[in-house]
Amino acid sequence: MEKKVVTKLSEGGSRLTKSVAIVSFVVVALSYTLNAMDRQVFPVLLPSIREDLGYSLAQGGLVATIFTLGIGLAGVPTGFLLDKLSRKAVMLLGIFIYSLFTLLTTFSVGFFDMLAFRAVTGVGEAMQNAALFSAVGAYFFANRALAIGGLNFAFGLGGFLGPLLGAKMAASSGWQLPFYVYGVLGFVFIALIAVFIKKKFTEQVEGAAEQQQQATFNHVPDRLLNRNVVMLGITAGVVGLAMYGFIGLYPTFLQTDLGFTLPQAGTAASMFGLGAMMGLPAGYLSDKLNQRYVLMSALVIGSLVGYLIFNGPTSTGWQYFLSFAEGAVASGFCFVGIYAALQRSVRPQIIGRASGIFISSFYIPASVAGYVFSALVGLAGWGGAGFWQLSVLPLLGIVALLFVDTSKFSNARLPLNH
Numbered sequence: 001m002e003k004k005v006v007t008k009l010s011e012g013g014s015r016l017t018k019s020v021a022i023v024s025f026v027v028v029a030l031s032y033t034l035n036a037m038d039r040q041v042f043p044v045l046l047p048s049i050r051e052d053l054g055y056s057l058a059q060g061g062l063v064a065t066i067f068t069l070g071i072g073l074a075g076v077p078t079g080f081l082l083d084k085l086s087r088k089a090v091m092l093l094g095i096f097i098y099s100l101f102t103l104l105t106t107f108s109v110g111f112f113d114m115l116a117f118r119a120v121t122g123v124g125e126a127m128q129n130a131a132l133f134s135a136v137g138a139y140f141f142a143n144r145a146l147a148i149g150g151l152n153f154a155f156g157l158g159g160f161l162g163p164l165l166g167a168k169m170a171a172s173s174g175w176q177l178p179f180y181v182y183g184v185l186g187f188v189f190i191a192l193i194a195v196f197i198k199k200k201f202t203e204q205v206e207g208a209a210e211q212q213q214q215a216t217f218n219h220v221p222d223r224l225l226n227r228n229v230v231m232l233g234i235t236a237g238v239v240g241l242a243m244y245g246f247i248g249l250y251p252t253f254l255q256t257d258l259g260f261t262l263p264q265a266g267t268a269a270s271m272f273g274l275g276a277m278m279g280l281p282a283g284y285l286s287d288k289l290n291q292r293y294v295l296m297s298a299l300v301i302g303s304l305v306g307y308l309i310f311n312g313p314t315s316t317g318w319q320y321f322l323s324f325a326e327g328a329v330a331s332g333f334c335f336v337g338i339y340a341a342l343q344r345s346v347r348p349q350i351i352g353r354a355s356g357i358f359i360s361s362f363y364i365p366a367s368v369a370g371y372v373f374s375a376l377v378g379l380a381g382w383g384g385a386g387f388w389q390l391s392v393l394p395l396l397g398i399v400a401l402l403f404v405d406t407s408k409f410s411n412a413r414l415p416l417n418h
Contacts, residue, residue: 149283
């Protein structure tokens, strides 16, 4: 392990100029915007896909979220892969995989081939996610949550544009067109990152200068699976199961139960992405305040919002607002806060593995979220499903957070200007 740290320091110890670092961040963040466009458009197109390919509601719910199984299963292996390959290489390979299988989605003729294509897109997304968040978290270690919030802002932008543009394309040219467009754009970003993003940006070690000045992280547990990692992993699983239950079937609820048109459902779904852009202020607050209390507050608010979505006002205006609020809480505050906290729960040289732990903890439960939600709809209706999966479930995350010790985070003993 010591040998690896020395190698990384020699590759990434020197830093880019501020302007080059910002441009590099924007380019890789936009690649994550495209990632979000692909994954968020599918639930909006699901009613059309179900009609075309003959899926039941349960099959549709499973297909809508199965890509998260690929993400979850690939998370931990990707974390270890980051110990062997550069983050840039893993990032490029991930974008290649999910772009290729996004294109293959358009060739689906039934349930099982679609299930396989969507699952493998998740593998590519996991590789990009772990490499991207590890690179950005290490380079901007002093303001890690803010930097991760910036990536979530990019994700929110994609979550806003993906359903909005995808619904318009599908309405005029069929559900396959958005996948063609988003798949081809992925290969464009592969070229951009390969040519213009330097390893000084992607391979930086957290706090390299501080390590060279004999600063230590002795207060941080030296084991990957420490108490903070386990408790935050449980919280991540709770949020993933609740959030993707919403993402997977919310557009179907709007169209089949509330009578929204496809463009209206697309707009409502895109408001979730707009809410996710609150990752920037969420990241700022997580850097300045106690992350545990920020997360607990977000989960309480999210429980109320989740209840109102399926049991409250049904007008388009209110649903747009509630979808925005769900995005702000679940993606903006919870996703950003848990991801940053998990990286801060381990020593700098293993943040890649911590990123893998987060991805698996968050996305493996999310892979069955749509199926679980559809089963709850069958048992208790849309309102009952929303109550149990989006209101009651987040309370378990609050219980897990009670056992998190923020004094053992890697930033707990950094100077105040960090």
